[in-house]
Amino acid sequence: MTVEISQLTSEELHIMRTAFNIFDRNDDDQIDQAEFGSLIRAIGFNASNHEIQETLKKFDKNKDGVIDFQEFISMAKHFEGCSKDDMEQNLRQAFR
Ligand SMILES: [Ca+2]
Numbered sequence: 667m668t669v670e671i672s673q674l675t676s677e678e679l680h681i682m683r684t685a686f687n688i689f690d691r692n693d694d695d696q697i698d699q700a701e702f703g704s705l706i707r708a709i710g711f712n713a714s715n716h717e718i719q720e721t722l723k724k725f726d727k728n729k730d731g732v733i734d735f736q737e738f739i740s741m742a743k744h745f746e747g748c749s750k751d752d753m754e755q756n757l758r759q760a761f762r
């Protein structure tokens with residue numbers, strides 16, 4: 667599933683950008699593996715480094731090893747509307 671930035675309202679875009687910036691700690695406009703690990707743990711999933719690496723690969727559509735803003739939006743949409751339990755289940759599935 668691909669979500670285009672143009673499909674978002676300006677409010678959604680603002681929320682996404684704010685969330686993205688929180689996790690992009692070094693402000694390089696990309697979420698690297700360490701930053702992605704913090705994100706995964708922040709949404710309540712206790713994952714090993716290996717699991718984090720595998721999950722990052724699933725959302726890293728252009729295979730450059732980091733999550734950019736476009737990929738982040740696809741990922742957020744993937745988890746949207748999920749309760750914390752559902753989210754955890756989604757993550758577990760993503761880890762397979
Ligand atoms: Ca970064």
Ligand SMILES: [Ca+2]
Nearest residue numbers: 726730732734
């Ligand atoms: Ca990428």
